[in-house]
Amino acid sequence: MRCKVSILGATGSIGQNTIDLISRDPDSYDVVALTGASNIAQLAHDAIALKADIAVTADETLLEDLRDALRGSDVTAAAGAAAVTECATRPSDWVMSAIVGAAGLAPGLAALEQGTTLALANKESLVCAGALMLEAARRSGSKILPVDSEHSAIFQALIGEDMAAVERIIITASGGAFRDWPLEDLAGATLDQASSHPNWDMGQRITIDSASMFNKAMEVIETREFFGVLPEQIEVIVHPQSLIHALVGFADGALMAHVGPPDMRHAIGFALHHPDRKHLPVDRLDLAAIGQLEFRAPDDERWPALRLARETMQAGGMAGAVFNAAKETALDGFIAGQINFVQMAEVVEDTLAHVCATDGHIAATMTLDTVLQTDHVARKAAQAAIDKRAG
Numbered sequence: 001m002r003c004k005v006s007i008l009g010a011t012g013s014i015g016q017n018t019i020d021l022i023s024r025d026p027d028s029y030d031v032v033a034l035t036g037a038s039n040i041a042q043l044a045h046d047a048i049a050l051k052a053d054i055a056v057t058a059d060e061t062l063l064e065d066l067r068d069a070l071r072g073s074d075v076t077a078a079a080g081a082a083a084v085t086e087c088a089t090r091p092s093d094w095v096m097s098a099i100v101g102a103a104g105l106a107p108g109l110a111a112l113e114q115g116t117t118l119a120l121a122n123k124e125s126l127v128c129a130g131a132l133m134l135e136a137a138r139r140s141g142s143k144i145l146p147v148d149s150e151h152s153a154i155f156q157a158l159i160g161e162d163m164a165a166v167e168r169i170i171i172t173a174s175g176g177a178f179r180d181w182p183l184e185d186l187a188g189a190t191l192d193q194a195s196s197h198p199n200w201d202m203g204q205r206i207t208i209d210s211a212s213m214f215n216k217a218m219e220v221i222e223t224r225e226f227f228g229v230l231p232e233q234i235e236v237i238v239h240p241q242s243l244i245h246a247l248v249g250f251a252d253g254a255l256m257a258h259v260g261p262p263d264m265r266h267a268i269g270f271a272l273h274h275p276d277r278k279h280l281p282v283d284r285l286d287l288a289a290i291g292q293l294e295f296r297a298p299d300d301e302r303w304p305a306l307r308l309a310r311e312t313m314q315a316g317g318m319a320g321a322v323f324n325a326a327k328e329t330a331l332d333g334f335i336a337g338q339i340n341f342v343q344m345a346e347v348v349e350d351t352l353a354h355v356c357a358t359d360g361h362i363a364a365t366m367t368l369d370t371v372l373q374t375d376h377v378a379r380k381a382a383q384a385a386i387d388k389r390a391g
């Protein structure tokens with residue numbers, strides 16, 4: 001039977017890898033909707049090639065460009081954040097959530113409320129609103145399949161296991177671009193240097209987040225939300241080769257590790273074919289050629305993001321939404337040259353302290369509206385923290 005799929009964030013790194021897998025097996029899939037934002041040429045090209053029903057850009061100012069690019073095809077064009085969310089609710093069997101940032105929350109939630117299986121790459125959804133996402137899935141009976149490689153690895157290690165027997169979950173981190181830099185050089189790291197990852201080929205934002213360890217910090221919070229373990233059960237280990245993605249430790253002392261090449265098509269393909277396993281076009285590891293695997297304890301001074309993630313989990317409530325908004329705003333500030341690499345963590349720390357101490361938002365009941373309000377308040381506070389440093 002053909003599977004109806006939609007891809008939110010189709011023009012990005014995860015979206016393009018998803019399209020790569022689907023394009024290899026055109027008889028198995030009907031593409032309902034593809035969404036993007038600024039990359040109209042790619043969006044239109046893929047929508048036409050995959051015979052999608054609709055292509056949506058989140059940027060309303062680009063609607064005419066999209067219409068022009070789709071002219072002569074049967075693909076409908078639409079634009080705006082509401083149109084992205086609407087297309088997530090179109091009847092599909094499987095939706096890939098691969099928009100970057102908090103903008104991915106509302107469409108992913110809408111797909112879950114519809115009862116659709118959600119392949120979740122957008123880590124911000126669980127960090128900002130984990131309880132909301134899980135409750136929506138519970139109510140509609142839909143499935144969330146994690147696509148982040150670490151969470152896909154944990155999910156796979158847990159198949160057939162009893163959560164009561166889980167002692168700990170260890171997620172690995174490559175350490176990113178500045179793993180071996182002298183600490184005193186970090187403040188001078190340039191955008192280009194931060195945008196290059198030693199192992200993974202990913203979008204620019206997540207690559208910079210890998211260098212600062214904010215990506216891993218997000219994944220720690222995501223792990224707590226998705227697998228329901230306690231913060232103290234989650235460990236991070238630096239593993240420069242990025243071949244082991246995560247390990248689960250059980251009551252009998254066994255550690256189950258998921259090992260694979262750093263290729264997101266594995267986690268995407270696993271979610272696409274779940275519960276089956278099918279052939280995937282990823283490299284097979286030659287363990288003898290690899291020879292050795294290396295592990296190191298993470299350095300809190302180099303990566304304060306990990307401590308901030310623990311403080312965020314301790315604060316609870318909507319601190320995750322504050323953390324994410326502050327992190328996204330700080331990243332924008334770094335990309336724009338307003339703050340340096342080291343100051344990103346300072347901005348997040350200041351924002352968490354300010355919003356958690358002065359606003360009732362953190363304790364408000366979690367709904368999509370209150371999460372978005374908290375996100376707004378935190379972005380303003382983070383921008384003020386940036387301006388203080390820039391000015």
Ligand SMILES: NC(=O)c1ccc[n+]([C@@H]2O[C@H](COP(=O)([O-])OP(=O)(O)OC[C@H]3O[C@@H](n4cnc5c(N)ncnc54)[C@H](OP(=O)(O)O)[C@@H]3O)[C@@H](O)[C@H]2O)c1
Pocket residue numbers: 008009010011012013014015035036037038039040058084097098099100101103121122123124147148149200201202203204205206264
């Ligand atoms: N890349 C990875 O290997 C990887 C691994 C694990 C998890 N993730 C997570 O997956 C998500 C996507 O990552 P990525 O690396 O694929 O990002 P990316 O390459 O930057 O792609 C982001 C996608 O989101 C679209 N987009 C940007 N702003 C938007 C907005 N305001 N509204 C709607 N769509 C918007 C982009 O459209 P345009 O390109 O057309 O502007 C693009 O399609 C992130 O949450 C990331 O943390 C990524």
